[in-house]
Structure formats: C-alpha cells, structure tokens
Amino acid sequence: METLTIKIWRGADTGSFQTFSVPKRENQTILDVVTEIQQRQDQSISYRFACRVGVCGSCAMTVNGKPRWTCRTHIGALKSSVITIEPLKNMPRIKDLVADMSRFFDKWGQAGNDFSSDKTRHDAPAQIDPESKQRKAANAAIECINCGVCYAACDVVRWNDDYLGPAALNRAWSLVNDARHNRKQDTIAAAMGAGGCGNCHSQGNCMTACPIGLSPTRSIAGLKQMSLMSLMGKRDA
Amino acid sequence: MLEVRLYLLQRLTAAIMAPMVIIHLATILYATRTELTAASILARVQSSPWLVVFYTAFVVMVAIHAPLGLRKILIEWGRLRMSAANMISLVLFVVFLGMGLRGVWALTGGAG
Numbered sequence: 610m611e612t613l614t615i616k617i618w619r620g621a622d623t624g625s626f627q628t629f630s631v632p633k634r635e636n637q638t639i640l641d642v643v644t645e646i647q648q649r650q651d652q653s654i655s656y657r658f659a660c661r662v663g664v665c666g667s668c669a670m671t672v673n674g675k676p677r678w679t680c681r682t683h684i685g686a687l688k689s690s691v692i693t694i695e696p697l698k699n700m701p702r703i704k705d706l707v708a709d710m711s712r713f714f715d716k717w718g719q720a721g722n723d724f725s726s727d728k729t730r731h732d733a734p735a736q737i738d739p740e741s742k743q744r745k746a747a748n749a750a751i752e753c754i755n756c757g758v759c760y761a762a763c764d765v766v767r768w769n770d771d772y773l774g775p776a777a778l779n780r781a782w783s784l785v786n787d788a789r790h791n792r793k794q795d796t797i798a799a800a801m802g803a804g805g806c807g808n809c810h811s812q813g814n815c816m817t818a819c820p821i822g823l824s825p826t827r828s829i830a831g832l833k834q835m836s837l838m839s840l841m842g843k844r845d846a
Numbered sequence: 847m848l849e850v851r852l853y854l855l856q857r858l859t860a861a862i863m864a865p866m867v868i869i870h871l872a873t874i875l876y877a878t879r880t881e882l883t884a885a886s887i888l889a890r891v892q893s894s895p896w897l898v899v900f901y902t903a904f905v906v907m908v909a910i911h912a913p914l915g916l917r918k919i920l921i922e923w924g925r926l927r928m929s930a931a932n933m934i935s936l937v938l939f940v941v942f943l944g945m946g947l948r949g950v951w952a953l954t955g956g957a958g
Contacts, residue, residue, distance in 0.1 A: 765922065768921075833853075837854055840850050
C-alpha cells in the first residue's frame with residue numbers, strides 16, 4: 610500500500626519534526642492523517658479540532674509552509690507524499706501542533722471591536738437596507754470565524770509585533786459599516802492607531818490564504834480611506 | 847492619530863513627487879543628449895527662478911518622504927522600537943533637508 614511521509618512538529622518554540630508513516634487512502638484530509646497518527650501511533654501528540662467540517666476554524670495549522678484548515682485540505686490537493694505539519698506561524702507554540710492564540714484574540718479587542726448600542730429591547734429593530742453600500746461592505750467581511758489563518762500568513766504581523774493584523778481590522782471594518790454600532794468613531798480611532806491599518810502593505814497574503822475567500826486587504830483599504838477622511842474632519846466618512 | 851498623520855504625509859508627498867520625478871528624469875534624459883558639463887547644468891538651472899523653486903520643493907518632499915519610509919523599514923525589518931525609529935528618521939529628515947537645500951543653494955550660485 611502506498612504510504613505518506615508525515616513530519617509533525619514536536620515540542621514548543623524549540624523542538625523538532627518527528628516523522629510518521631501513514632497509509633495513503635482514497636479520501637483523506639490532513640486532519641484525518643493527524644488523527645490517525647494520534648490514535649494509532651503516538652497518543653502524546655497535541656492538536657486542536659472541533660467540527661471537522663470547516664465551520665469552527667480551530668484546526669488551522671501550517672501545512673507544507675502554508676496556513677490552512679486541515680479539515681478542508683485534501684491530501685490530493687497538496688500533490689506531495691511528503692507533508693510537514695506545524696502550528697500556525699506568528700504565534701508562540703504551546704505544544705506540538707497547538708499555537709497560543711491569546712495575543713491574536715487580544716488584538717481583536719484592541720482594534721475597537723466591541724459592538725456598542727444605546728438601543729434596548731423596547732426599541733424597534735433597526736431598519737437596514739440589504740442593498741445599501743454600507744451593508745454590502747459589512748456583508749463582504751462578516752463571515753470571518755477568527756481561525757487565525759490570515760494572521761499567520763501576514764508578513765507585516767511577523768515583522769511588527771504591534772500590528773493588529775488582518776482579522777482584527779477586517780472585523781473593525783464590518784463594525785464601522787454596521788449602522789447599529791454607535792461608537793463608530795472609537796472603532797475608527799482604534800483601527801487607525803499605532804498598530805492599525807496604516808501598517809498594511811496590501812500584499813494580499815491574508816486574502817490568498819483565507820479559507821473562505823474573504824479579503825481583509827480590501828477591508829483594511831476601506832479603513833485606510835475612512836481614517837484619512839476622519840482625519841480631515843469628515844466624521845461620517 | 848500620529849500614525850495616520852504620518853501615513854497621510856507620506857502618501858501626499860509621494861503624490862506630489864510623482865510628476866516631479868518624471869520632470870527630473872526627463873531633464874536628465876534631455877541633458878545627457880546635449881552638452882553635459884557643469885557649466886551647462888548650472889546655466890540651465892539658473893535660467894529660470896522656477897527651476898530653483900522646483901528643486902527646493904522637490905528637496906523638501908524627499909526629506910519628508912524618505913525618512914518616513916525608512917522609519918517603517920527600521921521598525922519592520924530592523925526590529926527597532928518605535929521611539930528609536932522616530933529619532934533616527936527625525937535626524938535623517940534634518941540631514942536630507944540640510945544637504946538638499948545646501949545643494950539647491952549651491953546650484954543658484956549662492957555657495958562659494
């Protein structure tokens with residue numbers, strides 16, 4: 610039977626690859642391979658997953674150098690029988706395939722991403738035209754599930770520790786385009802701060818890597834434009 | 847706010863410099879096809895006060911634009927802290943502005 614050579618990162622920030630051999634099957638994802646190794650060969654391997662079907666985003670890892678959802682990466686798509694699997698980049702490594710995402714989530718908050726409203730349950734629901742430009746901009750960004758793949762793919766995150774990163778700024782963009790959000794200026798101010806949208810080089814790594822095809826690059830470009838308008842005194846930019 | 851101001855300043859100077867660079871390069875192409883001597887260069891620059899104004903503005907734009915770009919490179923690739931990068935780019939701004947203005951001044955025949 611044909612076999613796959615799987616190199617899995619063992620350890621934390623210091624560590625090394627351990628090589629496993631797994632039978633190649635008709636229908637097999639990277640997550641299937643990791644699970645098979647963990648259940649049949651070495652139970653001490655740590656990794657994260659939950660839904661197994663591309664809904665939760667918790668199984669993101671670096672596969673052959675690129676950040677991917679392992680549950681949605683078919684072995685056949687890699688066109689290689691030697692596969693290296695590591696934790697997501699740009700994050701400290703906890704153990705084996707598990708990365709520490711706490712700073713990623715902290716930055717999510719720093720980008721002014723708390724929804725705020727002065728309405729109560731007694732007010733009527735907001736009337737939002739789904740065809741409005743603002744709502745369409747929010748919709749384009751809103752499906753993000755915080756898997757961290759774009760953050761791991763971003764060169765600017767690697768270079769500049771303060772940079773908030775594509776996911777947090779993408780969220781800020783969906784929020785400033787939410788008509789119900791009543792602290793838009795605070796969100797813009799946070800998103801245009803020292804670690805904010807101005808750091809983006811528009812390289813588009815986030816856009817290329819996003820498993821569901823979102824474009825944080827586009828969202829950040831929108832924030833840049835909005836922050837300049839805000840700077841020039843147009844408050845409802 | 848400082849970051850956005852600097853961001854805007856760098857894009858603004860870039861936009862102003864884009865046509866200036868084209869004029870500058872076109873002048874070089876023209877000059878290399880005619881007589882290329884110090885005397886002819888000085889004569890051309892001094893032929894119009896507008897050229898002095900042009901190069902003064904150009905020098906000011908470069909002095910603002912280049913240190914801002916270098917500042918980001920120092921932070922991202924040089925791993926410098928922002929305060930250190932700010933200081934270095936401020937020094938570069940003064941140096942570039944000083945050197946540039948001194949050059950323009952010399953072209954007008956102002957310096958010995």
